[in-house]
Every structure is written in structure tokens, then in C-alpha cells.
Amino acid sequence: xxxxxxxxxxxxxxxxxxxxxxxxxxxxxxxxxxxxxxxxxxxxxxxxxxxxxxxxxxxxxxxxxxxxxxxxxxxxxxxxxxxxxxxxxxxxxxxxxxxxxxxxxxxxxxxxxxxxxxxxxxxxxxxxxxxxxxxxxxxxxxxxxxxxxxxxxxxxxxxxxxxxxxxxxxxxxxxxxxxxxxxxxxxxxxxxxxxxxxxxxxxxxxxxxxxxxxxxxxxxxxxxxxxxxxxxxxxxxxxxxxxxxxxxxxxxxxx
Ligand SMILES: [Zn+2]
Numbered sequence: 031x032x033x034x035x036x037x038x039x040x041x042x043x044x045x046x047x048x049x050x051x052x053x054x055x056x057x058x059x060x061x062x063x064x065x066x067x068x069x070x071x072x073x074x075x076x077x078x079x080x081x082x083x084x085x086x087x088x089x090x091x092x093x094x095x096x097x098x099x100x101x102x103x104x105x106x107x108x109x110x111x112x113x114x115x116x117x118x119x120x121x122x123x124x125x126x127x128x129x130x131x132x133x134x135x136x137x138x139x140x141x142x143x144x145x146x147x148x149x150x151x152x153x154x155x156x157x158x159x160x161x162x163x164x165x166x167x168x169x170x171x172x173x174x175x176x177x178x179x180x181x182x183x184x185x186x187x188x189x190x191x192x193x194x195x196x197x198x199x200x201x202x203x204x205x206x207x208x209x210x211x212x213x214x215x216x217x218x219x220x221x222x223x224x225x226x227x228x229x230x231x232x233x234x235x236x237x238x239x240x241x242x243x244x245x246x247x248x249x250x251x252x253x254x255x256x257x258x259x260x261x262x263x264x265x266x267x268x269x270x271x272x273x274x275x276x277x278x279x280x281x282x283x284x285x
Contacts, residue, residue, distance in 0.1 A: 033134050033156045035198075036071050037237065040064040043202050044090050045239065047160065048077065049153070054132030056080040059104075060151065060160045061200065062094035069101070081131055084108040085162035086148040087115045091200065109140075112147030123149070136160075141188065143181025144171035152191060159243065161188060162200040167241045168224070169207030170252040171200075173279060182255060182275040189253050193244025204228050204238035207250075210285045214251050214278060215260055221249040251278055 033049050040046040040063035047060040048071055058081035059068050072079055079102040082095055086109075095106055095117045107129050110122035123129055125140040129151070136151040141164040148171075151160040163171035164181070165188050173181045208225040215221055224245065231238050247253055254260055255275035261267055264277050 033153065033158070034075070035158065035240075036075055037198065037239065038067055038071050039202070040067045040094075041090055045198065045200060045202060045237075046071065047198055048072065048075070048079075049131060049134065049156075049158070050075065050077050051132030051134045056132035056134075058083050058131040059098070060198070061085055061091040061162065062098055063090050065094035065097035065101075068094060068098060078102065079104045081105045081107060081129075083129065083131075083136070083151050083160070084112075084116050084119075085150065085160065085200070086145045087112050088145065088163070091162065092116055109138075109147040109149045112145070125149075139187055141165075141184035143173050143176040143178075143184045146175045146180075148184070150188065152195075157192065157195050158198065158240075159188065159191060159195050160198045164188065165197065165246070165250075165253075166199045166201060166207055167197065167204040167238055167246065168211045168221075168228075168250050169203055169282065170250075170279070172283065178276045178279060179272055181279070182272050185253055185255075185275075188243075189247060191243055193242065193247065195243040196240040197243050197246060198240050202237060202239070205232045206285075207282075210282050211249070211251050213285075214263060214281065215254070215257075216263070217259065218249065220245070221251075224249050 036048040044063040050057040057077040108116045108119045113119045123138045139150040144163045208228045256271035
């Protein structure tokens with residue numbers, strides 16, 4: 031039986047997500063932005079929380095951990111590099127390792143840049159990626175702790191995953207990202223069509239996620255920093271991908 035996934039808003043624009051293994055009944059929350067909406071989602075589906083898979087230490091991803099752990103006794107999984115600044119960690123993981131949620135298995139991918147210890151969870155068997163604040167739909171996370179080279183390297187790792195992978199992100203930022211993306215890649219017809227769809231989705235108050243990674247590879251400028259057309263549009267013809275990525279990220283910071 032395949033995994034069931036429930037996605038819902040937390041706080042103002044954070045996504046909460048639950049992944050449930052019907053064969054064992056185990057259920058993991060991806061991050062814990064806030065306990066109440068996670069409890070509500072569990073109650074809605076009749077699931078019991080057994081694990082919290084933490085992506086990074088920011089308050090809006092860990093604030094609900096202690097409340098949820100006290101209520102459910104669930105296991106808290108986090109990056110070894112960040113365990114000292116994430117509450118109540120039971121199991122540390124790092125790249126090359128895996129974590130199981132019942133019969134479901136996630137590979138750990140180190141994705142530094144947004145924070146130094148940020149990780150993503152790739153459930154290859156389910157074709158699902160939880161990228162949190164590294165890769166957003168049509169955008170990427172701000173580079174707070176790592177370097178631009180770290181972030182570009184992390185995005186290249188995620189870009190290497192199969193096109194049919196369903197991407198789940200930490201925030202509903204797609205509309206703002208779409209509007210920015212059009213300014214740096216205006217000739218991209220797939221992006222223009224997607225941006226129009228995102229405008230409709232948000233006008234109807236619908237989520238823009240999950241989205242297939244294959245579409246992101248065609249439409250997300252931050253995954254296309256090595257595209258000659260984008261470099262030319264930025265006036266960086268012949269520059270390396272890292273210089274183009276850095277320019278994209280700095281322009282988005284000011285957008
Ligand atoms: Zn963050």
C-alpha cells in the first residue's frame with residue numbers, strides 16, 4: 031500500500047505535512063511549525079503521530095515539537111549537525127543515511143545554504159521529496175547561514191532526483207516566486223503558463239503544492255542558473271552558474 035500524505039497550513043504561510051504508512055499505522059510529521067494544526071490533521075485522518083522528521087532548526091519548523099512529543103511520545107529525527115539546537119531529538123541522521131516510517135524509507139540529503147544543517151527527506155519509493163526551505167516551487171530559500179555555493183550545490187542535488195518526484199516545500203511562497211521568475215526568464219513559455227495557473231490557484235485560495243520536480247526543472251530559475259538564456263537576460267553571458275545563481279538570489283532578496 032502506498033503512503034498517504036496530508037498537507038495543511040500552519041502559522042501564516044508554513045506548510046505542515048503528515049506522511050502515513052497504512053501497513054503499519056506509523057505517521058510522521060515533516061517539521062512541527064505549530065502543534066494545534068498538526069493535532070487537527072491527525073484527528074481528521076484518525077492517525078497516531080509516531081515520528082517528527084525535522085529539516086532545520088528555525089523556530090517556524092520546530093516550535094511544536096515539545097508539545098507533540100509530550101502528547102504522543104513520538105520519535106524526533108534531525109540532522110546530526112543541528113541536533114544541539116533542535117529540541118528533544120531522539121535520532122540523528124546525515125547524508126547517506128536513511129530513516130524509516132514503518133515500511134516507508136526516506137534517504138537523507140544534506141542541503142546546506144538556508145541553514146548549515148538543513149536536510150531534505152526523499153521517499154524514493156513514494157516519489158516524494160520534502161525539501162522544506164531549500165527548494166520552493168519556482169524559488170529557493172534565502173541563504174542565511176551557508177554560502178551561495180552551498181545553496182547552489184544543494185539545489186543541484188535536488189535537481190538530480192527523478193522528474194516524477196512530488197515536491198513538498200516549507201512555505202506557500204509560489205505566487206511571489208512566480209512573479210519574480212517571470213522577470214528573469216520572460217521567454218519561458220512553460221513558466222508563463224505555470225505563473226498564470228498559480229495566480230488562479232491563489233485567487234481561489236488553493237495550495238500550489240505539491241508540484242512535480244520535472245516542472246520545476248523547466249520553470250524554476252533557481253534550478254536553471256546554468257541556462258545560457260537566463261545568464262544572457264541577466265547580462266551575465268559566459269559567467270559561471272554560481273555567479274548567475276548569486277545574482278538571481280540577490281535580485282529576489284530585493285524583489
Ligand atoms: Zn527556515
